[in-house]
Amino acid sequence: MSPSAAPDLPIAGVPTGHSKWTTERVLDVRYWTPAMLSFRTTRDDAFRFTPGHYARLGLAADDGSIVWRPFSMVSAATDHHLEFLAVLVPGGAFSSALARLRVGDSIQVERASFGFLTVDQLAAGRDLWLLASGTGLGPFVSILRDPSVWRAFERLIVVHSVRRSSELAYRTELTTLADEHLLVAGAARLLYLPVVTREQGATALASRIPRLIADGRLEEAAGRQLSVLASRLMICGNPELALTLRQVLGARGFATSRRGIPGQMAFEKYW
Template sequence: MTLHTRPPVLLPEHASFFTSGVRWVKHWNEHLFSFAIERPASFRFRSGEFVMIGLMGDTGKPLMRAYSIASPAWSDELEFLSIKVPDGPLTSKLQTIRADDQLYLGRKPTGTLVSDALLPGKRLFLLGTGTGLAPFLSVARDPEIYDRFAQVVMVHSVRRVSDLAYADELTAQLASDPLVQEQALLQFHYVPTVTREPFRTSGRIQALAEDGTLFRSPVLGPEDFDAEHDRIMLCGSMDMIRDFAALLEGKGFVEGSNAAPGHFVIERAFVG
């Protein structure tokens, strides 16, 4: 086998961004990949926030895009989950990165998919489609979340089975995670669902809520969303977020923010 190598891509320093080295890259399939970069010593964020990531563009200026951070706030690396868009201005370049390449990292993470934007509750539902899983990987690996909620239910909807990134780790209830493995074994529940291929659970998230699948054992509590006890984070397709937000508001849920915590949150920066 012939190995094709190239020198690492090194970026010029830029006053508005950190320059951070790539630690590893994992390609899940032809449409999806994960990568991690070094975390600058001064970079702080809350689990669930997003930040700008990018490369030098063809025009000689940084080409940046918002990415949710998939690693928890305590991690010494910053992990991301991305789709591959062949003609995408950034992702067409980003999907070719290798370990030791460099990326630009924004200096100011932000976002509303954080526990601070939610009122106290008993059950936390993390409802995501596609790469909307990313911020919930961060939240679910944060020890604080298990102190705030008795149960954490992560639901991930994708089109194909191979799109279920991190499925093995999540199915094992984060057993390899050093800080939350004991709590997650008792409190964390993972519900993957596939819409276009045969799988043990099929159907869109709203359909699983309507037929009760999301609330069956081992999930404890009422078999419906309850504004008194349930808190919900939504991330993914605009259609899913729009439809689910309307469903929740019809049940008396109030959208929260960093300034005014509520019953559910979405990331407004991504959905407009």
């Protein structure tokens, strides 16, 4: 089933005749820019997910029908609420409904969560590289809100590529998380590398991620080499970015998980 399809098929564990979604209430809406927002909703007690998963959300469209789209959870798996990070695409059916969203409104959340962008998809490694464009950062925030990831790796390297610095969502929280874990014995060190591509001088790194890998600047900034033995990579966001990185990293010997054999890289494309 396509990630944007309405959840009308049976879901394992959900009794037949039971609706495939729950109706939740919007608790908070925060705009980072006029076109990028985070929102929180109530969470059904039975809703479960692994950090990195997505769920389909339903909102009433202009014609009164419900439009469903997949969204990655940003919240921790243990939070009582759900949190999402979204961009408003001009003319998009879901975006139009999302732009109207206010605290107290209803939103439908499919009971099941999905995806392979989870740490357990990867072979054990030393460094975890989380490479995101735009709203693709969302699932990585959820992953970083999970204490177990801080114990599983020596270094967590977050690279967030955006057009403008105002789109560096969660920048403060990522820095705070890094500071907090710095004091914990045995915890990973987090390195946050923002990349602003359309605002000269905003960040030290300003080229697209594949270019930064090709010319060695990303490894230099991270103080770590990309190696099949030690590095694990998760890539989320723009599909062309994902495609290019799949080729670039594949040529260096990195593989995705196949038939139960854990690999060194995992991808989620948002369109």
